[in-house]
Amino acid sequence: MMGKSMKCSGADFPGLKSRELSSRAQKVFPGGITRSTVERDPSPCYISKGSGAYLTDVDGQKFLDLSNNFTTLIHGHAYPPVIEAVSRVLQDGTCFSNPTAHEVALAELLVSRIPAIDKIRFVNTGTEAVMFAIKAARAFTGRPGVAKFEGSYHGSYDWAEVGQVGNPSTWGDADSPVPVPAYEGMPTSVADDCLILPFNDPDQARQQIAASADRLACILLDPMPSCGGLNHPDPEFIAAVVETAREYGVLVICDEVLNLRQGYQGASARYGIEPDLITAGKIIGGGFPIGAVGGSSRVMSVFDGSNGPAKVGQAGTFSANPVSMVAGYACMEALDETAFARLDSMGDRLRSGLSDVISRRNVHYVVSGAASLFRIHNKATLPENYREAHTTPDEAKNMSDMKRYFLSQNIILPIGRAACLSTAMTDADIDGIVEVFEKFLNLEPQ
Ligand SMILES: Cc1ncc(COP(=O)(O)O)c(C=O)c1O
Structure with missing residues (x-):
């Protein structure tokens, strides 16, 4: 089930302009970045604009953003x-x-x-x-x-x-x-x-x-x-x-x-x-x-x-x-009580959509989280602590493949930490995430 190398098929990631910026950045920042949490797998995607649930990169490609600056932007971008x-x-x-x-x-x-x-x-x-x-x-x-x-x-x-x-x-x-x-x-x-x-x-x-x-x-x-x-x-x-x-x-x-x-x-x-x-x-x-x-x-x-x-x-x-x-x-x-109730129900829809796919396909994944937060684990049971959530090298490779596949489908999915929803998202965005997850499973050797 694990460890199939995946080539991005939709979005070209990272695009040419991102790669050019990355090589300039290599000359001025240690490791080419100025905060260690920036995603570098395979190399950073430079953003030119954020609007609502979406980001546009410097190469003009649009992504649904499930990071929202590490869970900061609860209303999405440029609210x-x-x-x-x-x-x-x-x-x-x-x-x-x-x-x-x-x-x-x-x-x-x-x-x-x-x-x-x-x-x-x-x-x-x-x-x-x-x-x-x-x-x-x-x-x-x-x-x-x-x-x-x-x-x-x-x-x-x-x-x-x-x-x-x-x-x-x-x-x-x-x-x-x-x-x-x-x-x-x-x-x-x-x-x-x-x-x-x-x-x-x-x-x-x-x-x-x-x-x-x-x-x-x-x-x-x-x-x-x-x-x-x-x-x-x-x-x-x-x-x-x-x-x-x-x-x-x-x-x-x-x-x-x-x-x-x-x-x-x-x-x-x-x-x-x-x-x-x-x-x-x-x-x-x-x-x-x-x-x-x-x-x-x-x-x-x-x-x-x-x-x-x-x-x-x-x-x-x-x-x-x-x-x-x-x-x-x-x-x-x-962010009144109604806004939080909607975030909760979108989160529930997503977590249960992903979990339904997992049990229908009988694969070793689980979804943790609450409210507007979720995290997919390639584990047989829900981890209760850090050690149980910690990935083996094979599992880490599989999660990286998943993240790259999501990118190819124009979705930024943080792994190894919480991903999140925003009030700018719609049920169609949620269902799209579930669909992409199922498509990823289709690519894995069963
Ligand atoms: C639980 C928790 N505490 C502290 C911090 C540090 O916050 P900052 O990145 O604003 O310094 C973070 C950042 O992700 C966090 O998630």
Whole structure:
């Protein structure tokens, strides 16, 4: 079933102009790219325009975009209300040392919707949001350590990226995963302050959090980690994490940089988690750079410098810049409960369409995800954690063939992480994805 080399038949990918840009880029960027997450299999596709659900590349080819800038663009590309809001604000200046009404409006919107957020601070990326959440937890508890789950991606702060890239030769015992460093030369003290836990294992969570609690400031939890497998969180596991954390005074940080898009009140509300802090990003900037950390007034008081120096200084030249604030507001305002219900039902239609094909054809694939997110795995059963989702070299080759086949059919399908839908998509787009998946299966030796 695995490993057939596939030649693109429809779209010419990457086209000539993309290849020319790529060779210029090779001369100026290490590895030819300026962020490591850019798709390079076989080489990058340069985009000239995005509109709604579609992207057009520099060679004039059009693609249905299931990446949406790594799940950011919940309304698709060039969403008119965002363009209008940003165009208006550009005339008035784009960044000041002073606050603006726009940051207050976006903060009010988020505080009113997300139950665990009483107070919020804006930053520029999800990485920064996670970094400040960890610093806040440390300042609040007076402890240095961070517990997190194997394979979950939380951006590039050292303590958040330990344990996110293990493989069978580095990851060690399944019950106590090795805190695999994210890069060579990472200080060993970083790993010493990180506890890596298996996702969806309530017993290990209970035991290990309790055993390390006197050094732990926080538990960093993404309830449905995209790179970890987009696994469904077991309610018993979630309860074990939160209850043990409470018992030992360890803070729970729910990293919703990606999964806030799971509902009107976000992912923690969807999965019944009451975190001390929430990190957000992606959708709340409407397509512009943003991050946010929010939580209970008690914990967020570590950022309060109104009566002497704050316990945690948080600044940022571009934090709360008016462009990101108005874009985020326009995006989030349009995301009412009806919009989320429609995203949910499109996601259900897609996941069940793919699953029907899989069971009809009796092939070893499964689909994980929720709301507007999905991930296809070439596995016999739904993975519950990072190790179960991890692909063998043959499986990785098969997934790369699938991605290339989708490209040949003018669909950008991220693999190894979540793919997503947007409000700009239609049921016809959804059915087209299912059709292309079935056509791909037709090409595989049975
Ligand atoms: C769960 C999670 N946390 C943090 C980040 C980092 O966000 P950013 O890329 O904006 O720094 C990401 C990015 O994909 C993410 O998915």
